[in-house]
Amino acid sequence: MLSQFDYVKPLVLDEALDVLSRDTDTYILAGGTDLLIMLRHELINARHILDIKAIPELKVFSYVEGKGLEIGANVVVNKLIESEVVRDNYKALHDAASCLASYQLRNRATLVGNICNASPGADLPPALLIYNATVKIASKDGVRTVPLKEFFTGVKKTQLTKHELVVSVFLPEPGQDDDSCYLRQTRLKGHDLSTVGVACRIDKNGKACIGINAVAITPLRLTALEDELNAKGITEESILWAADEIKNHIRPISDVRSSKEYRLHMAGVLFKRCMMQLMDKEA
Amino acid sequence: MTNIDDKDMCAMEAAHINSKNRQVLLTCRVNGQVVVEEIDPTMLLLHFLRDRLKLFGAKEACGEGECGACTVILNGEAVTSCLILAIEAQGSEITTVEGLSKNGELSILQQQFVFEDALQCGFCTPGMLMSARALLDRNPDPTDEEIMEGMAGNLCRCTGYQQIFNAVKCAARLEREELNRS
Numbered sequence: 001m002l003s004q005f006d007y008v009k010p011l012v013l014d015e016a017l018d019v020l021s022r023d024t025d026t027y028i029l030a031g032g033t034d035l036l037i038m039l040r041h042e043l044i045n046a047r048h049i050l051d052i053k054a055i056p057e058l059k060v061f062s063y064v065e066g067k068g069l070e071i072g073a074n075v076v077v078n079k080l081i082e083s084e085v086v087r088d089n090y091k092a093l094h095d096a097a098s099c100l101a102s103y104q105l106r107n108r109a110t111l112v113g114n115i116c117n118a119s120p121g122a123d124l125p126p127a128l129l130i131y132n133a134t135v136k137i138a139s140k141d142g143v144r145t146v147p148l149k150e151f152f153t154g155v156k157k158t159q160l161t162k163h164e165l166v167v168s169v170f171l172p173e174p175g176q177d178d179d180s181c182y183l184r185q186t187r188l189k190g191h192d193l194s195t196v197g198v199a200c201r202i203d204k205n206g207k208a209c210i211g212i213n214a215v216a217i218t219p220l221r222l223t224a225l226e227d228e229l230n231a232k233g234i235t236e237e238s239i240l241w242a243a244d245e246i247k248n249h250i251r252p253i254s255d256v257r258s259s260k261e262y263r264l265h266m267a268g269v270l271f272k273r274c275m276m277q278l279m280d281k282e283a
Numbered sequence: 284m285t286n287i288d289d290k291d292m293c294a295m296e297a298a299h300i301n302s303k304n305r306q307v308l309l310t311c312r313v314n315g316q317v318v319v320e321e322i323d324p325t326m327l328l329l330h331f332l333r334d335r336l337k338l339f340g341a342k343e344a345c346g347e348g349e350c351g352a353c354t355v356i357l358n359g360e361a362v363t364s365c366l367i368l369a370i371e372a373q374g375s376e377i378t379t380v381e382g383l384s385k386n387g388e389l390s391i392l393q394q395q396f397v398f399e400d401a402l403q404c405g406f407c408t409p410g411m412l413m414s415a416r417a418l419l420d421r422n423p424d425p426t427d428e429e430i431m432e433g434m435a436g437n438l439c440r441c442t443g444y445q446q447i448f449n450a451v452k453c454a455a456r457l458e459r460e461e462l463n464r465s
C-alpha cells in the first residue's frame with residue numbers, strides 16, 4: 001500500500017465533521033469494500049482514514065409509517081435484503097440489493113457507500129431514484145438535503161465536498177398499491193457489475209417511474225420518457241413504444257462489459273421485462 | 284497473547300482511536316484467545332492474521348473481495364479479510380479456520396468436506412469452510428438455493444463446486460441431528 005495514513009474512529013458525529021473540516025486528504029471508511037481496493041491499487045493517496053462505524057447517528061435504519069424510510073451511512077446491504085420494510089415497500093431496492101456482489105461483501109458494503117462511490121453502473125441508485133430518494137449531507141457548516149437525482153455529477157463524482165459526509169438516505173413512503181422491480185444484465189451470472197440495470201415502479205396513481213444505470217456518466221432517472229409514457233397511459237402498447245423510445249434518452253458507451261449497441265438494445269428489453277412483470281402482478 | 288477480561292474488551296470497542304503516532308493498539312479475540320498487538324493502521328486484517336498471528340488458514344488470492352479465499356468470521360458474519368483494516372477489528376471476535384476444530388478433532392463441517400471430496404488443492408477450503416460455518420450458524424436448515432447464495436462469494440478452481448455443495452448440505456443435516464440428540 002502506497003498510502004501512509006493514520007486512523008481516526010470518532011464516537012460522535014461532530015468530531016467526524018471536525019476531522020473532515022481540517023484536511024482534504026481524509027477518506028471516509030464505512031464498509032471499505034471500495035476504499036480498500038482504491039488504496040490497494042494506489043488509486044488514491046490517503047493521509048487520514050476516518051472510520052465512521054462507531055457514530056450512532058449513522059446507524060439509523062428507521063421506517064415511519066406515512067413518512068418513509070431513513071437509511072444511515074453505516075447500514076450494510078445485507079440488512080436491506082433482510083428487511084421486511086424494504087421488501088414490502090421498496091421492492092426494487094430489495095431486488096437491487098440482492099444482486100450486489102457476494103454475501104461476504106454485502107456484510108460490509110453500505111448503501112450510502114454505493115452512492116458515494118458514484119459508479120455509473122452501481123446497482124442501488126436506479127432503485128433509489130424511482131423512489132425520489134434524498135441525501136442528507138452534514139458538514140461543520142450544517143446539514144443540507146439534496147435529491148439523489150442531483151447528487152451524482154459525473155463518473156465517480158458527486159456534489160459532496162471534501163468537508164462533507166453523507167449521514168443518510170431517505171426514501172419517502174410509497175403508499176398502498178405501489179410496486180416496483182429491478183432487473184439487470186450481466187456478462188456472467190454472479191458478481192459482475194451490471195451491463196445495464198433498469199428499475200421500474202408503478203405508483204399508487206398508476207404512474208410509471210424509470211431508473212437506469214450503466215448507460216450514461218451517472219445513474220439516471222428518465223423523467224422525460226416517464227412523462228410521455230404516462231401521458232399515453234400504461235398499456236402493453238405504450239410499454240412497447242417506450243421500450244423502443246428509451247434508446248433516445250440514454251447515452252451509453254462501449255467498454256469491457258458491453259458494446260454501446262448492446263446496451264441500447266438491452267435497456268429496452270429490461271425495461272419491457274420490468275414493466276410486464278409489474279403489469280402481470282397487477283392483473 | 285495477553286489475557287484481559289471481557290469487560291475490558293467491550294470498553295475497547297467503544298474506545299476512540301486517534302493514531303497520530305502511526306502505531307495503534309489492537310485488541311480483539313481470535314479463536315477465543317484475546318490478542319493485544321501494536322500495529323500499523325495500514326495493516327490489513329488478512330495480513331494481521333497471517334503475518335502477525337501466524338494463522339495461515341485464510342489465504343490471499345485476489346486481494347479485492349472477489350474470490351473469498353480470505354474469508355473469516357467477524358462478530359458472527361462472514362467477511363473478506365483482504366478488504367478490512369486490522370484496526371477495524373478492534374474489540375471484535377474473529378474466527379478463522381484454525382478455530383473450527385475442537386481438541387484436535389475436526390468439526391462435523393470439516394469432516395464432511397473430507398468425506399465428500401470437497402477439496403483438491405485446498406487453497407479455497409479455509410474460505411469455503413468459513414462461509415459455510417457462517418451460513419449454518421445463521422440458518423441451520425438452508426435450502427439448496429440458500430447454500431448456493433451463501434457460498435457464491437467463494438471461488439474454487441478445482442472441484443467444480445458440486446462436492447462442496449454436497450459437503451455443506453450433509454453437514455447441515457448432521458449438525459441438526461447432533462443438536463437433536465443433545
Ligand code: FES
Binds near residue numbers: 343346349364366
Ligand atoms: S483474497 Fe480476499 S476475496 Fe480474494
Ligand code: FES
Binds near residue numbers: 403408438
Ligand atoms: S480445491 Fe483447489 S481451489 Fe478449491
